[in-house]
Amino acid sequence: xxxxxxxxxxxxxxxxxxxxxxxxxxxxxxxxxxxxxxxxxxxxxxxxxxxxxxxxxxx
Amino acid sequence: xxxxxxxxxxxxxxxxxxxxxxxxxxxxxxxxxxxxxxxxxxxxxxxxxxxxxxxxxxxxxxxxxxxxxxxxxxxxxxxxxxxxxxxxxxxxxxxxxxxxxxxxxxxxxxxxxxxxxxxxxxxxxxxxxxxxxxxxxxxxxxxxxxxxxxxxxxxxxxxxxxxxxxxxxxxxxxxxxxxxxxxxxxxxxxxxxxxxxxxxxxxxxxxxxxxxxxxxxxxxxxxxxxxxxxxxxxxxxxxxxxxxxxxxxxxxxxxxxxxxxxxxxxxxxxxxxxxxxxxxxxxxxxxxxxxxxxxxxxxxxxxxxxxxxxxxxxxxxxxxxxxxxxxxxxxxxxxxxxxxxxxxxxxxxxxxxxxxxxxxxxxxxxxxxxxxxxxxxxxxxxxxxxxxxxxxxxxxxxxxxxxxxxxxxxxxxxxx
Numbered sequence: 001x002x003x004x005x006x007x008x009x010x011x012x013x014x015x016x017x018x019x020x021x022x023x024x025x026x027x028x029x030x031x032x033x034x035x036x037x038x039x040x041x042x043x044x045x046x047x048x049x050x051x052x053x054x055x056x057x058x059x
Numbered sequence: 060x061x062x063x064x065x066x067x068x069x070x071x072x073x074x075x076x077x078x079x080x081x082x083x084x085x086x087x088x089x090x091x092x093x094x095x096x097x098x099x100x101x102x103x104x105x106x107x108x109x110x111x112x113x114x115x116x117x118x119x120x121x122x123x124x125x126x127x128x129x130x131x132x133x134x135x136x137x138x139x140x141x142x143x144x145x146x147x148x149x150x151x152x153x154x155x156x157x158x159x160x161x162x163x164x165x166x167x168x169x170x171x172x173x174x175x176x177x178x179x180x181x182x183x184x185x186x187x188x189x190x191x192x193x194x195x196x197x198x199x200x201x202x203x204x205x206x207x208x209x210x211x212x213x214x215x216x217x218x219x220x221x222x223x224x225x226x227x228x229x230x231x232x233x234x235x236x237x238x239x240x241x242x243x244x245x246x247x248x249x250x251x252x253x254x255x256x257x258x259x260x261x262x263x264x265x266x267x268x269x270x271x272x273x274x275x276x277x278x279x280x281x282x283x284x285x286x287x288x289x290x291x292x293x294x295x296x297x298x299x300x301x302x303x304x305x306x307x308x309x310x311x312x313x314x315x316x317x318x319x320x321x322x323x324x325x326x327x328x329x330x331x332x333x334x335x336x337x338x339x340x341x342x343x344x345x346x347x348x349x350x351x352x353x354x355x356x357x358x359x360x361x362x363x364x365x366x367x368x369x370x371x372x373x374x375x376x377x378x379x380x381x382x383x384x385x386x387x388x389x390x391x392x393x394x395x396x397x398x399x400x401x402x403x404x405x406x407x408x409x410x411x412x413x414x415x416x417x418x419x420x421x422x423x424x425x426x427x428x429x430x431x432x433x434x435x436x437x438x439x440x441x442x443x444x445x446x447x448x449x450x451x452x453x454x455x456x457x458x459x460x461x462x463x464x465x466x467x468x469x470x471x472x473x474x475x
Contacts (some may be wrong), residue, residue, distance in 0.1 A: 027279055
């Protein structure tokens with residue numbers, strides 16, 4: 001079995017988390033204040049970019 | 060001396076055997092029209108299908124894909140099948156310069172900072188227009204520079220180094236002649252800048268669509284697409300081409316997710332349509348129970364035809380996303396408004412609030428005069444509550460004198 005690319009996996013899961021965060025906020029399941037939501041969104045984006053960059057460095 | 064001659068010989072041979080620099084050429088083998096996408100794919104070492112999708116996206120979202128493709132079809136030479144430009148196909152420099160100028164002139168007006176100054180348009184385009192253009196050109200330049208660092212074209216210094224390495228006049232002449240077949244560096248730079256412009260414009264348009272969808276209550280769709288892309292990225296971890304595909308998917312997810320998140324965080328909503336709306340209720344029963352709600356544009360609520368009686372209180376709520384809202388009442392009506400806005404200007408019977416986080420919260424005493432309890436919200440734009448004709452408000456700004464008159468009129472009505 002092929003060993004999965006961990007950086008791609010981390011990037012994918014981070015983006016899924018970003019999407020879930022947006023989805024929950026939109027349908028009202030959570031009600032984050034603007035600042036917290038923005039912090040969460042940028043943290044997800046930053047995490048995904050970081051994982052992608054680390055993966056590229058290891059290539 | 061003889062040893063020196065011998066020492067130089069292998070160097071000259073290795074210089075002659077050095078692989079030719081990779082060139083941006085239109086593909087003669089992988090082509091659907093003129094081989095631009097195929098050539099770009101070979102040059103950038105990416106799947107030409109992705110390049111074609113990029114051109115298609117840039118064409119749909121703003122039309123830059125067509126311009127970029129046509130420019131590259133003209134200025135990029137065709138591959139003769141051996142990795143060299145086909146002889147005699149290079150356009151003259153003056154034609155290239157004219158084409159570049161034509162593309163710049165053909166750019167939409169807002170990019171130059173004009174065309175959006177009137178009738179409730181976006182006044183900041185007047186300031187940011189030229190900056191946009193400069194930003195795009197600098198971005199294109201950085202793309203070219205980054206690509207040069209990775210591989211591509213040889214600069215003057217490298218070319219001079221090659222010439223110094225050449226040991227015979229014949230070899231130097233042959234090298235110069237060979238380089239003469241290459242398209243000028245300026246041409247390739249223009250092509251890459253135009254491609255970068257197309258990509259940036261396409262990304263900006265997709266981001267705007269995501270923001271728009273979120274603001275109009277369709278954020279769940281955007282979130283669903285972002286989740287799907289995330290799952291796709293995670294799935295690429297189990298296939299061989301993960302490192303090639305994942306960055307593109309990541310870029311798409313961020314272009315969609317970040318603006319959607321920003322709009323959700325700012326709680327900017329504009330439901331209710333786009334354009335101009337004018338409401339002129341003649342009786343109280345004409346007033347909608349849940350108030351007036353409009354998305355983007357101009358909304359006029361003219362209440363001067365209502366039959367107002369002393370001691371009567373009329374409650375009304377109205378919401379606007381982006382644009383201008385004008386509420387007109389008769390001069391004898393006391394307005395008790397609770398108006399808020401994210402950014403722009405509120406003008407309520409002479410009282411003003413402008414900038415960001417706008418609020419006017421009046422607490423008028425209950426008197427004999429008819430009264431309007433107004434709950435008004437705007438996201439971005441202008442709210443005017445006045446006793447004048449909405450058309451007059453629309454046609455010119457309210458002067459200080461008119462504002463003072465309205466304030467006096469309001470005080471007089473509310474003190475009855």
